[in-house]
Amino acid sequence: MFEWFRILFTPTDEPEMTQSLIALFMVISVGFFVGKIKIGSVSLGVSAVMFVGLFLGHLGFTMNAELIQFVREFGLILFVYGIGIQVGPTFFSSFKKEGLIFNALGVGTVFLGGIITYLIHLLATIKIENAVGLMSGSVTNTPGLGAAKSTLIEIQKQLNLPSDHFADPAVAYAITYPIGVFGIIILIILSKNFLKIDLAKEEVLLQEKNKDSENKIVRQKCRVTNPDVFGKTIKQVLKEFNIKDVIISRQKHSGTTVVYSPSLDTILEKKDVLMVVAKQKDITNFIDCVGKVSTDLFIESENELTTKIISVTQKTATHKTLAQLDLYNQYDVKVTRVIRSGLEILAQPSLELFYGDTLMVFGNRQAISEVEKIVGNSKKILLEPDFLSLFGGLIFGVIIGSIPIIIPSLPVPLKLGLAAGPLIAALFISRYGGVGVIHSYINNGAIHFMKDFGICLFFAAVGIKAGHGFYDSFMANNGWMWIYYACYITFIPLTLLVIISRFVFKLNFYQMVGIMSGSYTDPAALSFSTKYLDSDIPNQSYATVYPLVTISRILVAQLLILLFAN
Template identity: 25%
Template sequence: MQWMTHVLQQYPELAIFLTIALGFAIGPLKIKTFSLGTVTAVLLVGVLVGQLKIDISPTVKSVFFLMFLFAVGYSVGPQFFRGLKKTGLPQMGFAVLMLLTCLIFPWLCARFMGYNMGQAAGLLAGSQTISAVIGVAGDTINGLPLTAAQKTDYNNAIPVCYAVTYIFGTAGSAWVLASLAPAMLGGLEKVKKACKELEASMGAGDESSQPGMIPADTVVVFRAYTVTADWFGDGKTVQQLEKHLADEHVRLFVERLRQQNKLVDAAPDVVIRKGDKIVLSGRREDLMGERGLIGPEIQDAELLHFPAEALQILVAKKNIAGMKVSALRAQPFMHGIFIRSIKAADIEVPVMPDTVLERGDVLELVGLKKEVDRAAKEIGYADRPTEKTDMTFVGLGIVIGGLIGVLTVRIGGVPISLSTSGGALIIGLVFGWLRSQHPTFGRIPAPALWVMNNVGLNMFIAVVGITAGPGFVDGFKQVGISLFLVGAVATTLPLLAGVLMGKYIFKFHPALILGCTAGARTTTAALGAIQDAVDSKTPALGYTVTYAVGNTLLIIWGVVIVMLMR
């Protein structure tokens, strides 16, 4: 043990990776439905490792924190600016008002309990489950005219208070929004009924039956048949057959033919005769009943050997933004194309006829490669898998954001700035939006974005935990169990306020109230609990815009609460 302590003290980088490894292993472990979560687990492991008194340069955590904040802004930028449009303004207005309560209630609790600025920042970070406040508040404290000892004490208090309040901040939020909130809206059964009615009004009755609007788990298949049915007579065109097979709930497409032992690509005017072999695409259950209308199903390896693709496409064209799914599906270039899923800010939203598409949304389309390629050109940009990240874009973005952040404005003699971290977040929003408008540059693949988000944040948290470790026990003794109760109050009151504002001020649909409240608090776990409780995906319709606003303002509140407590 003594040897290990010496090694970790001499090579602190090993201590960081040990903390990351153990935190990622412990975080997902569940006791019934509860788990610490990766961030909290990394912090607590870091505190334990920090008892060995390991010195780590603060530059290390700053590098990873800037990377994390830029990635956060990049992810939500399109939805953030989308909220500025007329259709998103009510949700953005709701988010701003609710987020003010997310600042005011923790601040009032901290004032009432006599906490210092570090404890108040930790209370905000944990009760609102926004880990980035740890770094932003710390940067703000370091910029104040305080003694070195005061800065150290305040900075060490932040992770202590965060760890104590985060548990209820996560689990409690899911419970409040999935249990208390529906009761405030008339009861769970009433909310379930309202969600089903919203689904029906958006065409959800067709969602499970129309191939252009299939849920993510529906399987699209390609099957071959020999044409033997008398209906074909002297011949029918591909267009006539597709029209003949279609009804209100079914659309099937002819993809390929074998005529006189020659392979022929399908075109609307190609004539199909008895004895030909054809390939149809569609949902598996729709194709199962086609034998009597066409002929027996066959296995023809050569006929069925052609490139089909499932491709993610970034919505970037102006004429597509604002279009409903039903209108998109009716476009000529969508012939033979199936919509498997839609994501906004990496949150999956329901695929319904009345779901509105916006720039920055990602559609997953399924079909023949040539047809998917054609649709991609009309919709936006084909987001094909790649390992390359535009590091020029990332590097310049963080530098520009940092330069903006270090600019200082004095109000009443008090220096106020966004700090480099706040600047990185803001420029990330702008760059993420620019990417949605001009998708030919600024590519950050999803795996790389995951690394920037998760590794960036947890590396920062690991250093924070290790650095604060020696003073963590003393800090916990100071705040005691009372902080957990104060954190529960600071978590619950903003959520209840959000539900009441959504119901009485904005008069949102119950599904949107729940989704908007979860989004403003950036609590994805609560969104999942809500959707399970109401048995509907519709709350996600209110999540994305408010999530973007919440991710931005909650981080900025880390600066504001320090100034308020000062």
């Protein structure tokens, strides 16, 4: 009677679509459960899905060949696109100042790992596809593995080679993946001990270092006491003292309780109280020139005028500058700051608004309600998924990844592939707010779901496929030697990164740990480091290097396959 139920959960070499889906769902659900199990303060997280897939694949569970390829590629695309959308706004700005050093260290680590991989291929006579699998696993880089597999499939098609001509790099990847995860964690602990790091001192040094470059937008009250500015307009004062990037959101005359939003032509009088919005260093500079810090409470009154947060959801307001919207002159409403992907930006007239931006405005309640009609502020629309933008962006990414780059002597053209293409598309879409009808806004919950869902699909497909004959492959290829070789790829570049970061560039330990995790694109190591150091500071340098490192690892994996695959 329940024969149909038994068939669904029985391993078979030629599964039907329903059996394939059951295997996929089992791997993901059990993998998530296993990933939450902690050993000390370390857990495998979503990467446990791959190991569960290996185990079930070893037991005989499999998926339809076409379905498993689709699931693998689609999952990878969703994952890298979500990463690009998330870090895009900060990626380009990170190239200022230390960002260049961070990325140079990260990319240098990638290429050194590629050189070591080639030497292992040469000296240990390991097939290049297995060597690339070793490299991808020992640095926990999933997109690199995806790019390698796509390149091998492309070569097979172009040269009419049999499907089993090349070894599956996913086997070596799965064997060496734990080395990548735990290797970084071990080196973080060892470097802290050997360098004798005082975490409290490191945090203080970093705070002092970032004091002048702090990007957070704050507000502070100022009392006008400098006689040189009495009777002058705000515009004249800013020009005379060469003060930039400052917004005066409120003004109150001495002895009154009336608060209003001043224009640049408003005259400053003796003992006026101003609410200044800017970066802390710019506020300090302004107050030093105009007067002193004020403790007046009336200027914060919300009786007639109020502060409100509204979101840009009206298409007619997107890709227009604040000067073009001219909200102050039309409605007497002043925008003081714009929040975009978690970043606070000072509301300069030349600032272009993107769909999903959050504006902090100050003005009359009724006037603000009129501004809402222009800007949108529909929370419901922001919660609804815009599939046109999502899949339009994915199409854009697949097109970029499919562009052939012809290089003489290579058997097939070099392509960015389904890993780097969507990542680059997402970076540029998020940087410029969109392309045509495609916009970059995706709420945080949707981004996290897309990333986790995508990487689960990829890990499940890779694990199930590699699980078949995994034990035989491990024994036939002397898997313990593969783990031994993987240690070179894991530890040598990372050790050099620590030495150069600390002794050449004098980087802060918190930043260095973020670069270490980002260079190996290892979220498990990042999660460990934030708990181990009890700080979120490593997240910043991790996000700075992640996109360029990911693209570099994809290209290095492809080049090794194209140049040395037989």
